[in-house]
Amino acid sequence: EPEVTQTPSHQVTQMGQEVILRCVPISNHLYFYWYRQILGQKVEFLVSFYNNEISEKSEIFDDQFSVERPDGSNFTLKIRSTKLEDSAMYFCASSEQGSVTEAFFGQGTRLTVV
Amino acid sequence: EDQVTQSPEALRLQEGESSSLNCSYTVSGLRGLFWYRQDPGKGPEFLFTLYSAGEEKEKERLKATLTKKESFLHITAPKPEDSATYLCAVHGSSNTGKLIFGQGTTLQVKP
Numbered sequence: 681e682p683e684v685t686q687t688p689s690h691q692v693t694q695m696g697q698e699v700i701l702r703c704v705p706i707s708n709h710l711y712f713y714w715y716r717q718i719l720g721q722k723v724e725f726l727v728s729f730y731n732n733e734i735s736e737k738s739e740i741f742d743d744q745f746s747v748e749r750p751d752g753s754n755f756t757l758k759i760r761s762t763k764l765e766d767s768a769m770y771f772c773a774s775s776e777q778g779s780v781t782e783a784f785f786g787q788g789t790r791l792t793v794v
Numbered sequence: 795e796d797q798v799t800q801s802p803e804a805l806r807l808q809e810g811e812s813s814s815l816n817c818s819y820t821v822s823g824l825r826g827l828f829w830y831r832q833d834p835g836k837g838p839e840f841l842f843t844l845y846s847a848g849e850e851k852e853k854e855r856l857k858a859t860l861t862k863k864e865s866f867l868h869i870t871a872p873k874p875e876d877s878a879t880y881l882c883a884v885h886g887s888s889n890t891g892k893l894i895f896g897q898g899t900t901l902q903v904k905p
Contacts, residue, residue: 722895730891779892
């Protein structure tokens with residue numbers, strides 16, 4: 681069964697460092713997303729990406745964040761200068777047809793900023 | 795503002811004791827309501843999509859229903875392996891596939 685895969689599963693980084701979280705969406709999906717979940721809180725939308733550009737981003741997704749689809753299979757989230765409050769689970773998701781179909785999520789990357 | 799509220803926050807059941815989880819939503823022009831299951835430390839696992847009031851979907855011991863203002867996830871004769879957090883989400887008013895999640899209901903089923 682096709683699935684969304686994320687690497688690494690856990691990343692520890694020092695405050696101020698750059699991190700790149702990687703995702704391989706389901707192969708025939710066209711819409712890609714990043715969400716985050718701070719421990720004990722809701723899953724929050726960060727950004728949606730379609731046709732090689734951002735289609736929507738939340739207030740959380742400020743200039744420190746960027747996304748890229750560097751090739752035909754990977755989708756990355758970069759945080760340029762991490763802060764303590766960036767510590768969270770980050771989930772990548774993909775869907776076939778955006779706001780018409782369901783999204784499938786990866787298992788997440790736990791980011792710990794120290 | 796688009797919003798999703800789930801209740802109760804936590805639910806403890808004995809094995810075999812049926813119950814329902816509630817999801818109330820406020821969104822202009824519902825394009826889809828989704829139920830996910832989330833195990834600790836894992837990503838949300840898709841369960842159901844509901845598109846219009848009156849629609850019902852079933853999978854094993856779970857049945858999801860939808861009205862114009864809320865959705866219910868009915869759990870019939872639950873087993874310990876049904877223990878998880880159940881998340882409800884709706885597509886936002888924008889047409890980008892963005893999901894707005896509720897805070898979830900954490901279900902514990904005791905043998």
